[in-house]
Amino acid sequence: MHNHDHDADAHSLIAEDPELSFYAKRAAAIEALLIEKGMVTADNIRRRIEIMDSRTPAVGAQVVAKAWVDPDFRTRLLANAKAAVAELDIEVESPNLVAVENTVGIHNVIVCTLCSCYPTVLLGASPGWYKSLEYRARVVVDARGVLREFGLELDEEVQVRVYDSTAEMRYIVIPQRPDGTEHMSEEELAALITRDSMIGVARARTPAGEMES
Amino acid sequence: MSKVHDRGGWSDAGFIDKTEHDLAMWEKNLMAVCSACAAHFNVDEFRRAIEDIEPDTYETLSYFERWVIALETLLIQKGVLTLEEIDQKMKVFEARTNRQHLPDLAVSHRQGGHNDSQI
Numbered sequence: 011m012h013n014h015d016h017d018a019d020a021h022s023l024i025a026e027d028p029e030l031s032f033y034a035k036r037a038a039a040i041e042a043l044l045i046e047k048g049m050v051t052a053d054n055i056r057r058r059i060e061i062m063d064s065r066t067p068a069v070g071a072q073v074v075a076k077a078w079v080d081p082d083f084r085t086r087l088l089a090n091a092k093a094a095v096a097e098l099d100i101e102v103e104s105p106n107l108v109a110v111e112n113t114v115g116i117h118n119v120i121v122c123t124l125c126s127c128y129p130t131v132l133l134g135a136s137p138g139w140y141k142s143l144e145y146r147a148r149v150v151v152d153a154r155g156v157l158r159e160f161g162l163e164l165d166e167e168v169q170v171r172v173y174d175s176t177a178e179m180r181y182i183v184i185p186q187r188p189d190g191t192e193h194m195s196e197e198e199l200a201a202l203i204t205r206d207s208m209i210g211v212a213r214a215r216t217p218a219g220e221m222e223s
Numbered sequence: 224m225s226k227v228h229d230r231g232g233w234s235d236a237g238f239i240d241k242t243e244h245d246l247a248m249w250e251k252n253l254m255a256v257c258s259a260c261a262a263h264f265n266v267d268e269f270r271r272a273i274e275d276i277e278p279d280t281y282e283t284l285s286y287f288e289r290w291v292i293a294l295e296t297l298l299i300q301k302g303v304l305t306l307e308e309i310d311q312k313m314k315v316f317e318a319r320t321n322r323q324h325l326p327d328l329a330v331s332h333r334q335g336g337h338n339d340s341q342i
Contacts, residue, residue: 058255123231147236
């Protein structure tokens with residue numbers, strides 16, 4: 011049975027774009043069938059995409075900035091990150107979220123060697139390289155080399171800790187607060203906290219806008 | 224035994240391509256469809272379906288192309304869709320593509336699409 015309502019047609023038309031690859035068309039065919047069978051509505055798909063689009067690293071930056079200025083919040087975040095971010099009305103879908111803090115002597119970096127587990131609620135969609143076979147293969151055996159490729163050179167005495175995420179356990183890195191930011195507001199600080207600094211492949215920006223070296 | 228997706232420590236991996244690109248519309252749709260299918264399969268089943276992709280095929284596919292295979296495999300295994308109806312739908316799409324021309328499609332794409340906001 012063909013369903014000729016507006017939404018089904020809109021999706022079919024996307025699928026008919028001759029530029030689309032075989033697999034993109036296949037995905038559209040599956041979606042159209044699920045809509046026709048009433049298992050999902052086009053509206054619901056649209057709403058899900060809007061929610062995905064609304065998730066950006068600014069959410070994570072807000073959490074880190076608060077941890078930088080509020081020692082009690084920092085303590086709660088390190089003890090139970092899922093509960094701590096819930097205080098900010100951020101609902102984490104995975105069963106567990108762990109915040110790992112960079113210090114003078116310890117640098118943390120996150121990966122998912124199996125697939126692409128990532129704190130999406132806090133950082134938005136993961137970058138392509140995070141999902142790449144190369145990043146997943148290498149960061150667990152040569153973290154320093156990978157970080158160097160990202161332009162981050164760590165002193166030999168800094169311990170590097172790599173956290174391998176799973177569906178049940180997501181991580182977020184709390185980057186070090188840069189020097190010279192003592193006077194800054196939480197909002198100004200949040201602007202220094204990048205996606206990559208919360209993955210651990212970069213440091214937070216310095217107030218001058220440069221990456222801290 | 225370690226399978227093809229279990230990449231940690233693979234020694235022949237090269238440089239990491241750090242190019243940033245927004246997700247394509249079809250990739251966003253696919254993510255939304257997969258999350259909307261939570262009643263039919265869980266995340267562990269989904270990953271198992273990706274793991275079961277034949278190794279040589281796995282290497283040739285993009286990240287989200289693997290998702291398409293996993294989604295299709297699971298929906299068929301769970302009896303939600305059949306291979307025949309997916310193939311049939313593909314034929315319907317292709318038949319219509321051949322009858323239409325690009326400018327119309329570009330307009331439809333925008334109407335049915337969503338803006339690519341910052342990720």
